Amino acid sequence: MRQSSVRGERGRRATVPEPREHGEDDSPPEGEGLASNGAGRRPGGRGRPKPKRSRGVRILRWTALTLAVLVLGGAGAGYFYYEHLNGNLKKADLDLGDSKxxxxxxxxxxxxxxxxxxxGSDGRNTAENVKLGGAKRDADRKPLADVQMLVHVSADRGNMSVVSIPRDTRVTIPRCTDPDDGTVYPKTVGPINESLQYGGPGCTVATWKELTGVYIDHFMMIDFSGVVSIADAIGGVPVCVNNNVYSHDSDGHGSGLKLTKGTHNVKGVQALQWLRTRYGFEDNTDIGRAKAQHMYMTSMIRQLKSGTKLSDPGKLMDLTEAATKALTVDHGLGSPKxxxxxxxxxxxxxxKRTTMITMPWVYGEGQKYVLPKPGDAEQTFSLLRNDxxxxxxDKKKPDATPAPTAPKDQLPVVVQNGTASTVLGPASGRASEITSELARLGYAKATANAVLISQADTTVLYPAEPRQGDALAVAKALKLPKSAVKSSKSVQEITLVVGNDWRQGTAYPEAAADDGDKTPKSADALNGEEKGCMKVNTGYTF
Incomplete structure (x- = not known):
């Protein structure tokens, strides 16, 4: 989110990194609220103007969610307190789509x-949320998922990657069914934050699965009041500015943040101001705000990991209480245990193995929304899918290639069509087509499996270590990358799954065949141990 310095004008529809047409959303919470005149379709909205909505608190939402799991990991609650915490948690269905x-x-x-x-939900369903988020007129509308971040923890738990996505990213929202009233929302195209309005967080999960091809195990959701309660319970996080800053001007722009040069331990309202500040940092765009939010998050995580905020039992209980009250989770996470x-x-x-990025993006038509950046976004998602x-x-794997255990004309290979995407629709006949190609290449015992599944990347699975050489030979024959070869306890024979990255033809796409394992520069990665001071815009100093 740091690729543009385009400045928005007051009254202009939101883009990313610039906010949509709802005024300047880093104004103080007690302001009039945020209004919008966007024309996007909303369930039950009857074409009403889009409301203003705050996005400045995104990092606190992220922080609160992370805190919930970090803190509860260190809390030893008795039975009654456990039941109390259990009652605090709100639960919802994980996936409302039809993804396979x-x-x-x-x-x-x-x-x-x-x-x-x-x-992070912008719902204003309580008096406290209305006070914090403004826009009283929005109290009855369905909330938007204005903050969305995917946390990927590696299989060996040796590293963690966090990928955020701009809220105005135009995506396909798949067909979702509301679990409460049975309403079926048909597949549509719109900003990804509207997915929450199509039945709840389970539709946002379904949208991410379709966009990224990444299987999602759980979700955690929080609203405005939860953000503030967590901020107070944290007790403060060190942040730094390279000059005096006052986020305020005569036109009403600014969060009200006022700090002198140097490091400060911010909490409560001041922490909220830091996280909402756009006018005051760098070029007065969401580029600077996102960087400030990332700095806050990494600073907080370092403190939690060091234990400095968890040594006081009373503060720990306050934090645990606030975290469980703040959260809505899927049923798979629906208990303190x-x-x-x-x-x-x-x-x-x-x-040091924690990395935070923003999905690579480009502006759409008229710079009114953004789209995943061709190539770079898919490369990022592929890294997640391949862990x-x-x-x-990651440690480099040995280059030695095991020898095949059988001649190719004697090697059974099962081919399966993995293109059952609910958005694109299945590419029929892929298993048979690639089976024929394998036969042409000398794999006479290749057979097609008629069961249709959904998988983003084409993979060659092998059942045990001695068979790795056979799988690598099949991948080489089809000119697939070595990363496509994976061990699996669920297969009995070498199994080729033709994914959504290879929906046509018998030649694997050259772009997909690139074995690159680096994060695109456009993702602007930030390491968990990286420290620094925010650069202050010279027009907002004192």
Missing amino acids: LGKPEPNAAGQTPLNILLI KLYDLGNDLKRVPT TALDGK
């Missing part, structure tokens, strides 16, 4: 990666 995307195969050690979608286990998983990840660390520090 399966959970990734375990690695050779039986481990699988963990993917959690973090959602499950959050405790998740917290233990996350605590295993070294801070490749975004920091590029």
Whole structure:
């Protein structure tokens, strides 16, 4: 989100990184609220103007969600307190779509990666949320998922990658069914933050699965009041500015943040101001605001990992209480014990192996919305699907190639069509087509499996280590990358799954065949141990 310095004008429709047409959303919470005149379709909206909505608190939402799992991982609650915490949690269905995307195969050690979608809701369903978010007129509308971040924890729990997506990213929202009233929302195209209005967080999960091809295990969602309660419970996070800053001007722009040069421990309203500030940092765009949010998050995580905020039992209980009250989770995470286990998983990840990025994006028509950047966005998603660390520090695998165990004309190979995407629709006949190609290449015992599944990447699965050489030989014959070869305990023979990256023809696409394992520069990665000071815009100093 740091590729543009285009400045928005007051009254202009939101783009990313510039906010949509709803005024300047880093104004103080007690202001009139935020209004919009966008024309996008909304369920039940009857074409009403789009409301203003705050996006400045995104990092606090992310922080609160992360805190919930980190803190609960260290809390030893008694039975009654456990039941109390259990009652605090709100639960909802994980996936409201029709995706056939399966959970990734375990690695050779039986481990699988963990993917959690973090959602920040702008709902104004309570008096406190209206006060914090403004726009009283929006109290009855359905909330938007204005903050969305996917946390990917590697199968060996050795690294963690966090990928955020601009809220105005234009995507296909798949068909979703509301679990409460049975309403069926047909497939549509719109900003990804509107997916929450199509039945709840489970539709946002379904949208991410279709966009990225990444299987999602859990979601966690929080609203405005939860953000503030967590901010107070944290007790403060160190942040730094390279000059005096006052986020305020005569036109009403600014969050009200006022700090002198140097490091400050911000909390409460001041923390909220830091996270909402756009006018005051760097070029007065969301580029600077996102950087400030990332700095806040990494600083907070470093403190939690060091234990400095968890040594006081009273503060720990306050934080645990606030976290469980703030959260809506899927049923698979719907107990303190499950959050405790998740917290233990996350605590295993070294801070230096934590990487945060924004999905590479480009402006759409008229710069009124954004789209995933061709090539770079897909490369990023592919790294997640293949459990490749975004920091590029995964240990390189040996180059030695095991020999095949059987001649290719004697090797059984099962071919399966993995193009059952609900958005694109299945590419019929792919298993038969590639089976014929294998036969032409000398694999006379190749057979097609008629069962249709959904998988983003074409893969060659092998059942045990001695068969790796056979799988590599099949991949080489079809000119697939070595990364396509994976071990699997669920197959008995070499199994080729033709994914959505190869929907036509018998030649694997050259772009997809690139074995690159680096995060695109356009993702602007930030390491969990990276420190620094925010650069202050000279027009907002004192």
